[in-house]
């Protein structure tokens with residue numbers, strides 16, 4: 001079973017679907033069927049994987065209802081379709097790897113969790129960052145307790161100015177209605193990492209955000225509707241820069257803007273006519289380009305998350321403050337600095353990871369696919385790093401953040417438990433069931449501290465009683481020494497006096 005060749009169905013043969021296909025075949029799996037409403041995309045995937053016509057489906061539903069014996073299904077269709085397709089796949093008895101977000105409402109997320117439990121199959125969410133060695137190192141240090149408890153976490157996501165323009169201004173995730181709020185669509189990864197590190201549920205959530213950059217009021221004077229017609233020089237968002245002349249070239253969006261033909265000529269044609277050649281200030285986007293979320297967890301840890309449209313790098317920057325030290329890291333740079341507060345230079349350590357060699361998402365993509373395939377081969381669905389129950393909390397925080405941001409003029413602090421109601425109960429139940437969050441609550445912390453203190457006290461009292469005993473012993477020793485001295489002296493004296501009396505007698 002360990003080396004069994006697995007037969008997989010891919011639903012949604014776009015960018016992620018084709019990437020998954022390329023990774024899976026390297027890991028002894030075959031893409032044997034594809035479902036995509038776009039004929040172009042179906043054909044491209046079929047060509048890559050030798051899929052016959054009878055296994056090319058126009059819809060995910062048709063593929064899932066076909067009764068074909070797939071070992072697993074990968075769902076990489078648009079966000080809004082995830083819930084229905086995943087539910088059907090589980091109902092039909094398939095193991096599912098589902099792209100994030102798992103669903104776009106709290107109720108639908110919990111419905112998926114219940115459907116997975118009922119099916120007995122696996123439902124893994126593509127929170128790939130948990131699999132990235134960078135975050136695994138941070139998790140290991142955090143869990144080891146070597147720096148003490150976490151006090152706070154700061155996480156920044158720099159989406160990358162051109163990536164943001166590509167996906168969230170011109171591309172598929174530009175409108176909340178057709179995809180999801182950006183805090184869910186993009187940043188559920190980050191909210192997931194925070195949840196994973198803190199080991200407990202949120203208590204309060206607050207968020208504020210704005211669409212600050214990509215709106216018509218910011219358009220330069222005379223800006224045209226399309227970059228190819230635009231007289232404005234040196235616009236950093238000029239589509240020709242990203243898709244034709246970027247140095248070094250950014251390859252992955254080429255297939256997105258022009259799937260059939262990625263030649264320069266075809267790309268130029270795509271930006272002349274397609275959505276990716278539009279002026280970023282004259283698009284129909286409505287998602288935010290900057291958002292902050294503050295989360296207070298029930299064990300007192302506070303986390304600040306910032307989503308930023310910009311950045312040259314497309315990276316995550318993290319800073320974790322502990323009781324006795326700190327961690328600071330940059331995902332793309334592959335650098336983690338660990339400081340222990342001792343004042344000694346040797347207690348600052350730098351860990352370097354060669355992220356470029358590891359694959360997409362800091363090495364998270366190939367590792368997650370491997371884990372999913374291993375689970376199927378081992379027929380062991382109890383737990384994966386990103387099973388649906390593990391992934392629920394991040395999504396719920398995103399919903400709470402949106403509620404916070406959208407309430408009133410200034411936003412509102414959300415009491416997480418109250419806002420989630422029954423959903424919170426379910427979340428808690430699963431935390432306990434899977435022991436995923438050990439819950440170092442304040443009460444438990446106090447107890448631990450008391451236990452530590454009493455241990456210290458008992459150690460001290462033992463030490464002091466030992467000292468007392470020692471001092472008693474030494475005192476008695478001294479006394480006996482003195483006595484012995486006295487005895488010896490008196491003996492000497494008596495001997496002397498005897499000798500004197502003898503000599504007198506002889507005289």
Ligand SMILES: NC(=O)c1ccc[n+]([C@@H]2O[C@H](COP(=O)([O-])OP(=O)(O)OC[C@H]3O[C@@H](n4cnc5c(N)ncnc54)[C@H](O)[C@@H]3O)[C@@H](O)[C@H]2O)c1
Nearest residue numbers: 012013014015016017036038041076077078079081099126
């Ligand atoms: N885990 C990650 O880090 C990560 C990264 C990028 C994207 N994603 C997610 O992956 C999913 C796919 O993203 P993508 O970049 O491949 O998008 P994409 O637009 O390149 O591909 C989506 C494909 O789904 C097809 N499709 C549309 N409606 C469909 C339907 N009803 N049923 C089946 N297929 C349908 C489209 O024709 C297209 O080929 C999205 O939900 C996205 O949020 C996740």
